[in-house]
Amino acid sequence: MYDVSIIGAGVVGCAIARELSKYDLKVAVLEKDSDVSNGTSKANSGIVHGGYDAAPGTLKAKLCVKGNQMFKQLDSELKFGYNKCGSYVLAFDEDDHKEILKLYEKGVKNGVKNMSIVNKSFILANEPNVNPEVYSALFCGSSGVISPFEFAIALAENAADNGVEFFLETPVTAIEEIDGHFIIKSDDRKFRTKYVINSAGLFSDEIAKMAGMEDYKITPRKGEYLLFDKDIGNMANAVLFQTPKEGSKGILITQTYHGNLMIGPNAKYVYDKEDMLTTKEGLKEVSDQAKKSVPNIDMSKVITQFAGLRSSMEQYDFIIEETKKGFVNLIGIDSPGLTSSPAIALEVLDILDKSGLGLDPKENHISYRTPYIRMDHMSNEEVNELIAQDGSFGKIVCRCESITEGEIVDVLKRSIPVKTIDAIKRRARATMGRCQGGFCTPKVMDIMCRELNMEMTDINKSEKGSYILSGKTQKAEGGNEQWSMIL
Amino acid sequence: MVYDLIVVGGGPAGLAAALKAYDEGIKDILIIERDYVLGGILNQCIHNGFGLHKFKEELTGPEYSEKYIERLKDTSIKVKTETMVLKVTEDREVHTLNEKEGFQVLKAKSLILAMGCRERTRGAISIAGARPSGVFTAGTAQRFINLEGYMPGKEVVILGSGDIGLIMARRMTLEGANVKCVLELMPYSNGLTRNIVQCLDDYDIPLKLSHTVVSVHGDKRLEGITVAKVDENLQIIDGSQEYISCDTLLLSVGLIPENELSNVCDIEIDKTTKGPVVSDTRETSKKGIFACGNVLHVHDLVDYVSEEAEIAAVGAAKFIKNSAAEQKSIKTKGCNGVTYVVPQKVGLDDQDKVVKMYLRVNKVYDNSKIKVTAGGVEIASKKYDRLIPGEMASINLVKSKLKGIDMDEVVFEVEGA
Ligand SMILES: Cc1cc2nc3c(=O)[nH]c(=O)nc-3n(C[C@H](O)[C@H](O)[C@H](O)COP(=O)(O)OP(=O)(O)OC[C@H]3O[C@@H](n4cnc5c(N)ncnc54)[C@H](O)[C@@H]3O)c2cc1C
Numbered sequence: 001m002y003d004v005s006i007i008g009a010g011v012v013g014c015a016i017a018r019e020l021s022k023y024d025l026k027v028a029v030l031e032k033d034s035d036v037s038n039g040t041s042k043a044n045s046g047i048v049h050g051g052y053d054a055a056p057g058t059l060k061a062k063l064c065v066k067g068n069q070m071f072k073q074l075d076s077e078l079k080f081g082y083n084k085c086g087s088y089v090l091a092f093d094e095d096d097h098k099e100i101l102k103l104y105e106k107g108v109k110n111g112v113k114n115m116s117i118v119n120k121s122f123i124l125a126n127e128p129n130v131n132p133e134v135y136s137a138l139f140c141g142s143s144g145v146i147s148p149f150e151f152a153i154a155l156a157e158n159a160a161d162n163g164v165e166f167f168l169e170t171p172v173t174a175i176e177e178i179d180g181h182f183i184i185k186s187d188d189r190k191f192r193t194k195y196v197i198n199s200a201g202l203f204s205d206e207i208a209k210m211a212g213m214e215d216y217k218i219t220p221r222k223g224e225y226l227l228f229d230k231d232i233g234n235m236a237n238a239v240l241f242q243t244p245k246e247g248s249k250g251i252l253i254t255q256t257y258h259g260n261l262m263i264g265p266n267a268k269y270v271y272d273k274e275d276m277l278t279t280k281e282g283l284k285e286v287s288d289q290a291k292k293s294v295p296n297i298d299m300s301k302v303i304t305q306f307a308g309l310r311s312s313m314e315q316y317d318f319i320i321e322e323t324k325k326g327f328v329n330l331i332g333i334d335s336p337g338l339t340s341s342p343a344i345a346l347e348v349l350d351i352l353d354k355s356g357l358g359l360d361p362k363e364n365h366i367s368y369r370t371p372y373i374r375m376d377h378m379s380n381e382e383v384n385e386l387i388a389q390d391g392s393f394g395k396i397v398c399r400c401e402s403i404t405e406g407e408i409v410d411v412l413k414r415s416i417p418v419k420t421i422d423a424i425k426r427r428a429r430a431t432m433g434r435c436q437g438g439f440c441t442p443k444v445m446d447i448m449c450r451e452l453n454m455e456m457t458d459i460n461k462s463e464k465g466s467y468i469l470s471g472k473t474q475k476a477e478g479g480n481e482q483w484s485m486i487l
Numbered sequence: 488m489v490y491d492l493i494v495v496g497g498g499p500a501g502l503a504a505a506l507k508a509y510d511e512g513i514k515d516i517l518i519i520e521r522d523y524v525l526g527g528i529l530n531q532c533i534h535n536g537f538g539l540h541k542f543k544e545e546l547t548g549p550e551y552s553e554k555y556i557e558r559l560k561d562t563s564i565k566v567k568t569e570t571m572v573l574k575v576t577e578d579r580e581v582h583t584l585n586e587k588e589g590f591q592v593l594k595a596k597s598l599i600l601a602m603g604c605r606e607r608t609r610g611a612i613s614i615a616g617a618r619p620s621g622v623f624t625a626g627t628a629q630r631f632i633n634l635e636g637y638m639p640g641k642e643v644v645i646l647g648s649g650d651i652g653l654i655m656a657r658r659m660t661l662e663g664a665n666v667k668c669v670l671e672l673m674p675y676s677n678g679l680t681r682n683i684v685q686c687l688d689d690y691d692i693p694l695k696l697s698h699t700v701v702s703v704h705g706d707k708r709l710e711g712i713t714v715a716k717v718d719e720n721l722q723i724i725d726g727s728q729e730y731i732s733c734d735t736l737l738l739s740v741g742l743i744p745e746n747e748l749s750n751v752c753d754i755e756i757d758k759t760t761k762g763p764v765v766s767d768t769r770e771t772s773k774k775g776i777f778a779c780g781n782v783l784h785v786h787d788l789v790d791y792v793s794e795e796a797e798i799a800a801v802g803a804a805k806f807i808k809n810s811a812a813e814q815k816s817i818k819t820k821g822c823n824g825v826t827y828v829v830p831q832k833v834g835l836d837d838q839d840k841v842v843k844m845y846l847r848v849n850k851v852y853d854n855s856k857i858k859v860t861a862g863g864v865e866i867a868s869k870k871y872d873r874l875i876p877g878e879m880a881s882i883n884l885v886k887s888k889l890k891g892i893d894m895d896e897v898v899f900e901v902e903g904a
């Protein structure tokens with residue numbers, strides 16, 4: 001019997017798993033996909049929000065500000081990469097200016113630190129690519145950026161290192177309540193558990209329904225993005241927001257943690273929770289709007305586009321509650337859910353504690369996670385030392401991001417199993433650069449075959465069915481010597 | 488230690504440049520290549536069609552490069568393969584990484600950049616829709632089939648009628664795949680005419696001109712695409728949308744010179760060619776650093792790559808021997824139908840010289856003429872039966888004709904465009 005079972009390994013589920021891993025408990029995480037952080041947590045803006053735009057007095061305001069303040073410490077323990085680059089909300093006229101003054105007031109009420117109203121010359125001195133017609137801005141020095149999936153993966157790996165059991169490719173299909181505990185079913189498999197945490201993101205209303213709670217309804221709200229080549233990353237140094245108008249937050253421009261320029265998201269209700277399609281109109285809206293803040297974005301430098309879905313509900317605030325004895329719902333965790341996630345986890349622990357789950361600290365708990373080997377952070381001497389030990393660190397596989405074979409093999413050996421090209425991409429960054437895997441996909445697949453004992457034709461991009469190769473060529477089938485030599 | 492010459496990239500451009508520099512008397516040469524073999528993109532081009540101009544015979548890609556690689560053995564030219572150049576600097580330092588020597592900084596009196604190009608991706612042309620597996624650039628598919636022995640899929644549509652797309656249409660058909668059609672945005676193909684005949688017509692593969700992909704469907708593997716017709720302004724014609732089911736979409740939508748190294752070195756880049764701005768010796772804006780081949784501008788025929796590499800080698804050899812005199816130079820420019828001209832600058836002092844100028848046009852021109860003027864005076868012209876964007880054209884510029892003309896630039900245009 002598990003003490004706690006967490007449904008959904010997004011950033012929220014992973015943050016809770018990591019927090020629970022500090023205590024003497026038997027914890028399971030059940031995730032339908034082949035990797036953690038494969039839902040909303042992989043497709044968002046990656047911003048650690050300051051917390052000035054949440055309505056004062058709400059959970060969103062409280063947990064965002066609290067979460068924000070936890071990132072420095074979290075990064076020192078988990079080494080996922082965090083850049084406290086600051087943010088601007090740009091105002092282009094008197095009306096905008098009045099709005100940012102209101103935001104400033106809200107920020108003060110919410111307890112946000114390091115805010116100031118800055119003038120045009122300050123903005124242009126620090127952000128020379130901003131539209132020179134800018135009037136003023138709200139600067140917030142406590143905002144920052146992270147790579148959202150690397151954060152979630154780091155939380156998950158640290159939780160797994162401390163004994164939390166992750167079950168991937170395990171979709172929850174039914175939940176039963178028997179004798180004061182729960183049986184969670186995933187097709188034929190059963191998990192008995194005292195407590196259930198429902199952190200299934202977009203699907204959390206459906207999970208609640210499985211346990212007889214019918215009152216929630218999530219409507220997905222899509223946000224589309226364009227990601228650009230690193231060589232124009234410095235078009236924005238801090239995060240550049242637009243002044244919110246008539247309920248729309250506007251389009252932001254940011255340099256991602258790894259240095260690409262990114263613009264987005266728009267906001268459109270959709271009806272299908274799997275609808276991650278980008279649309280021509282949506283992408284046009286994003287680029288047209290972004291150009292109002294930064295006019296000279298070179299659209300020929302786009303390397304990819306993607307979309308993410310917000311879990312929106314009629315109610316504004318997050319729902320975090322033990323709706324039924326032993327069953328904690330986290331529903332409607334839309335923005336700023338990423339920022340809030342570490343504080344949400346503490347909130348959930350508090351709920352569990354009050355509900356009677358004993359929290360005895362684990363003696364041998366390790367709060368540090370060994371970071372992935374990242375050669376771009378090393379000095380030349382360190383690089384040479386590493387290569388002297390293992391030559392595979394001298395073999396570049398992904399040319400665009402300069403990722404070596406050694407760095408790829410390193411991410412395959414962690415406590416959360418890696419099975420797909422996308423899982424490697426999110427950890428080692430191979431296939432993520434300007435050629436989007438054109439050159440290195442074949443090499444990455446060779447490494448997967450060798451290290452994970454897979455067949456080329458069994459390798460998926462992401463979920464089951466997303467195969468890369470359909471079979472061997474006629475020549476290779478014929479066992480031609482030439483091919484066996486190259487393979 | 489300082490090499491006389493370091494060549495970055497061991498494709499046809501790098502090979503030809505190194506060998507020519509050797510013939511010019513430079514013996515201390517190093518070629519650096521990131522792949523485990525020399526030959527560049529030619530290694531995966533196992534079809535015929537290389538060397539018709541240069542060797543007057545039809546060779547496959549590997550056969551063409553083999554002619555050069557063979558010759559290397561009789562020279563003192565050194566080669567480092569599986570070595571990535573991470574950076575080049577203005578002072579001609581070359582930062583490298585490999586398995587055996589780790590990170591190193593090498594120096595040379597002169598550098599020749601021959602890094603080739605890479606393919607444009609789906610992102611670069613902003614195709615909306617889902618992001619399933621099954622969308623490949625044509626070159627990646629070529630690599631899987633020809634080098635790894637695997638098929639990327641069975642029901643195939645190809646977007647872009649550039650040469651790689653055309654060649655892959657044939658290749659996949661021969662391997663038993665069903666190539667449903669080749670779509671081309673423009674009203675004409677960007678590929679060589681002989682490839683359209685030999686790769687599409689001979690296999691009854693339809694070429695749909697003025698068509699593009701508007702959306703991609705399928706949440707795991709590609710299931711189909713929506714295609715549409717476009718008008719003369721390349722805008723989608725409403726109502727022309729059509730769904731085609733397929734498990735594979737190959738993109739052959741153009742190549743981009745790989746100038747990340749040039750950018751970091753702050754070499755001036757031509758916005759149109761996306762390659763360095765060079766003089767007629769193929770010297771870039773940085774002294775002693777030369778460029779040639781696809782890194783300079785995308786070539787359709789390897790023969791011209793080799794030719795251009797030799798020009799760069801002669802320039803580099805002169806520079807190394809300190810016999811390259813500072814020259815006054817004049818800018819060249821394409822307009823009225825001519826999209827670009829390489830070289831972008833021509834030296835004015837060595838007036839006995841003839842410079843072969845390479846250019847491309849913006850659309851198809853039948854029975855037309857390229858006119859070259861300087862300060863309003865016509866100094867050269869050449870007639871062509873047919874000029875098409877997919878085939879590079881050339882015209883000779885006799886420098887002595889520039890003598891005494893008061894001019895800012897030399898202008899190339901299609902007469903009457
Ligand atoms: C466009 C956009 C931009 C955003 N930008 C920001 C930002 O800049 N800063 C910020 O703080 N927040 C941002 N957010 C919000 C943030 O991304 C989310 O709040 C956060 O990622 C939610 O995490 P989650 O774990 O709740 O959900 P998810 O990441 O969706 O995780 C839920 C998991 O549950 C799994 N699951 C679902 N059903 C089942 C089942 N039946 N069985 C097992 N597993 C199941 C899913 O596969 C998924 O892995 C943004 C959101 C969007 C959409």
Ligand SMILES: Cc1cc2nc3c(=O)[nH]c(=O)nc-3n(C[C@H](O)[C@H](O)[C@H](O)COP(=O)(O)OP(=O)(O)OC[C@H]3O[C@@H](n4cnc5c(N)ncnc54)[C@H](O)[C@@H]3O)c2cc1C
Pocket residue numbers: 495496497498499500501519520521522526527528529532535536537538570571572573601602603604626629650651654745748779780781782786787788789790792
């Ligand atoms: C698929 C395809 C089909 C073609 N078909 C024909 C045809 O039928 N007939 C014809 O005549 N021409 C054809 N061409 C054109 C011809 O092959 C190219 O123009 C020619 O290969 C370009 O030569 P290159 O040396 O400039 O570039 P490449 O061949 O691309 O060589 C560049 C080399 O530089 C290396 N390099 C790059 N960066 C670095 C670095 N940082 N460190 C170390 N090494 C580096 C690369 O690995 C590569 O080996 C075809 C081209 C392609 C792509």
